[in-house]
Amino acid sequence: MMTNEEIKAFISGIQPSATYDETGEWLNIHVDASQWKSLANLLRNAPFNFDYLFSLTCIDWKTHMTMVYHLSSTLHRHTIVLKAKVDRADAQIESVSDIWKTAEFHEREVYDLFGVRFSNHPDMRRLILTDDFEGYPLRKDFDDPVNMIKL
């Protein structure tokens, strides 16, 4: 098990601009979206072995969106949360589906419901909605006049 301090020191060495938040249950790290992929590659391998991506989702903050990755290690049992800010008008981030295979499905879901495009994703299509659907339902400004979603 690695302490939060060790993880922080490692990430600061690669990405000095990263900010940390330890108020929650796990260490939250805000990283730059453009460098996320190279960092993910390093986190996946030794010494951290974050081999288990157990949640991948997005939050719409109306001004911008945040991608949230929950990573855990089945070897060391430590958990971190990585967050990357993406632009709302041109939402785009590098895909990590070649590092954690489960991301392929989760990224398609996020693309479908939030409209974040994942570059280098092998199969970037809508997963749940039909291909001709317009809009991204989980965005805060989405409003469907026909189907009541908001209750």
Add this chain to the structure above:
Amino acid sequence: MYTETQIVERPAVIDPFEGDGENLVINIGPQHPATHGVLHLVVTLNGETIKKVEPHLGYIHRSIEKMCESLSYRQFIYVTSRMDYLSAHINNHACAMTVEKGMQIEVPARAQYIRVIMDELTRIASHELWWGAMAMDLGAFTPFFYAFRERETINDIMEQTCGARLTMNYMVPGGVMADLHPTFQQKVKDFITLFKSNIDEYDELVTGNIIFQSRTKGVGYLSKEDAISYGCTGPVGRGSGVSCDIRKIYPYEVYNQVQFDEMLETGGDSFSRYQVRVKELRESIKIIEQLIDNVPAGDYLAKTKAVLKLPKGEFYTRVETARGELGVYIVSEGGTTPYRIKFRSPGFSNLSALDHMVRGSKIGDLMATMGTLDLVIPDIDR
């Protein structure tokens, strides 16, 4: 009255993916009995060999996450019973625990015991249904009746205490909604006695069956590395040797006070996943036996405010449902409703591995593999 069918020359089916004209694309579902719900699989075949399986989701997507954004912290729990309807108690449990974590509500000991007993009864009921349906997928009809014989007993017990058989909505923030029915403990004990005498029949009927074994052994292989990479949890992960039981790794409620083993198999095939689930039935019985006589007296529901407000922040809870790890992720802005809620459902991640598991095998093995994934479609579609 009867006209002879004319044989019409059909053009070769054009494969939308590779276009070599040799492949056949068939749709399985969404209305197909073997998918146990409304899963739509687009399967590309070459002869009988599977080249690709593409799940198409969304047939019963209700956008529960969006709905929850306008429901209060007391209301949103009711919707979650409709996700994985076979683990309704455990879904409610996860949501209640997230709200309790955010508001720092202390749950009375009695409620904790009741919750764990209910969770384990749910797990048994869920595995029972899976066991019957799995055997039915492979052509054996009798096991279904055996499984439902015991499952009905659990549903009756649930109905007495919770007032519902499937969507219980029994666990609320602070504890449980109502106290146990006076005959609950006796009925559970009667059930355990009955179940223990019946569970050996399961092995005799199915596990040792040579046809069943040859249909499942070596089928749908998933290596340990792939299981982790695909995020497979629950019996799917444990069938591949991944230690992923949340009850053991991150114990919640009274799971750290009971003795039980995490069932691990290293085969990684359908038969291993089958064995994990059947063994878990016995483990669940062990847990219930340790708790049923020791339910402490006292309150079953902590005193909470009428309107629940979570402080600003993020809260994540992990529990072990019958299918694997369920995560509830609430982002709160301090209001009475969640700003964003995400359910990390076990079925969704387990399904993502299906294509990898069945590529190159025969189409008959698809059902044997899907059966042991134990997919519940409302859990995947949410």
